[in-house]
Amino acid sequence: MTLTRQLVINEVVNNQQLCEVFLCAPQGGMRKSNRTNTLTLISDKTKLYDDKVVGDIYHYTGMGQIGDQKMSGQNLTLAESDINAVEVHFFEVMKPREYTYRGQVELAGEPYQGQQKDQDGRQRLVWIFPLSLKDSKAKFTKLPSARNDKLELEEEFNEIQQFENLPIQQTEKERLIKGRIGQGKFKKILLDRECKCALCGVTDPRVLIASHIKPWSTSTNEERLDVNNGLLLCPNHDALFDKHLISFDIQGKIVISQTLAETARVFLNIHEGLRVKLNKKQLGYMKEHYQKLN
Numbered sequence: 001m002t003l004t005r006q007l008v009i010n011e012v013v014n015n016q017q018l019c020e021v022f023l024c025a026p027q028g029g030m031r032k033s034n035r036t037n038t039l040t041l042i043s044d045k046t047k048l049y050d051d052k053v054v055g056d057i058y059h060y061t062g063m064g065q066i067g068d069q070k071m072s073g074q075n076l077t078l079a080e081s082d083i084n085a086v087e088v089h090f091f092e093v094m095k096p097r098e099y100t101y102r103g104q105v106e107l108a109g110e111p112y113q114g115q116q117k118d119q120d121g122r123q124r125l126v127w128i129f130p131l132s133l134k135d136s137k138a139k140f141t142k143l144p145s146a147r148n149d150k151l152e153l154e155e156e157f158n159e160i161q162q163f164e165n166l167p168i169q170q171t172e173k174e175r176l177i178k179g180r181i182g183q184g185k186f187k188k189i190l191l192d193r194e195c196k197c198a199l200c201g202v203t204d205p206r207v208l209i210a211s212h213i214k215p216w217s218t219s220t221n222e223e224r225l226d227v228n229n230g231l232l233l234c235p236n237h238d239a240l241f242d243k244h245l246i247s248f249d250i251q252g253k254i255v256i257s258q259t260l261a262e263t264a265r266v267f268l269n270i271h272e273g274l275r276v277k278l279n280k281k282q283l284g285y286m287k288e289h290y291q292k293l294n
């Protein structure tokens with residue numbers, strides 16, 4: 001039996017729809033269906049950090065959450081997928097309950113073993129499957145591991161720190177630093193997480209700006225590297241935030257400077273009803289910003 005319907009690359013479905021198409025179980029990261037002769041792989045970015053994409057190859061971690069993973073069950077089905085005629089379909093979860101279809105995948109090399117921590121934090125052996133997409137138009141989301149992110153960020157920030165020694169005015173330095181942060185790795189990580197301006201619908205990465213909530217100049221090195229100290233905004237909303245003409249209270253509700261005229265509010269697309277979703281850490285950084293509202 002074939003699939004109950006064909007999915008389009010990048011189509012987003014919920015779990016129930018996914019199960020209806022593949023006639024598979026509603027849980028698990030690797031779901032085998034004998035009825036459709038498929039193996040559905042789910043890469044849940046909201047939970048998983050050890051998978052990585054190198055070039056166009058996705059290094060997918062096999063099944064088994066505790067202890068050493070075994071080459072059996074679904075892992076074996078995937079390892080033999082070049083000879084067992086089971087179709088392997090691939091989904092990515094970027095947000096809870098949203099499954100984005102990336103198309104069919106095939107083994108791009110021999111499965112290999114690696115070391116990863118299990119649920120309880122113990123080192124164990126896992127099986128890793130190099131996979132490539134069959135459709136040349138399809139693409140995996142590149143989401144490097146948290147560890148890689150941190151290394152790259154540190155490198156970038158060391159470079160930015162050099163700006164502080166430049167024989168130029170403080171305001172000029174701050175402008176340089178802000179510009180560099182707003183376009184680099186820090187922004188990339190925020191983009192992967194937020195996708196759009198925290199206040200409006202602007203999604204074009206070319207104009208979105210990543211800023212520190214607590215400014216670079218007063219942050220410790222740790223705070224500078226903390227993505228929770230970041231906010232992704234469109235140019236207008238970034239300018240308002242940067243100049244302390246807007247801020248956010250402990251509920252994430254916008255507070256607007258009394259000095260900002262009504263017409264400016266209209267043209268800059270802000271009003272009292274706006275709110276942003278901030279996690280606890282972001283709120284911690286916001287406190288100081290809030291107190292400096294003009």
Ligand SMILES: [Zn+2]
Pocket residue numbers: 197198199200201202233234235237
């Ligand atoms: Zn905006």
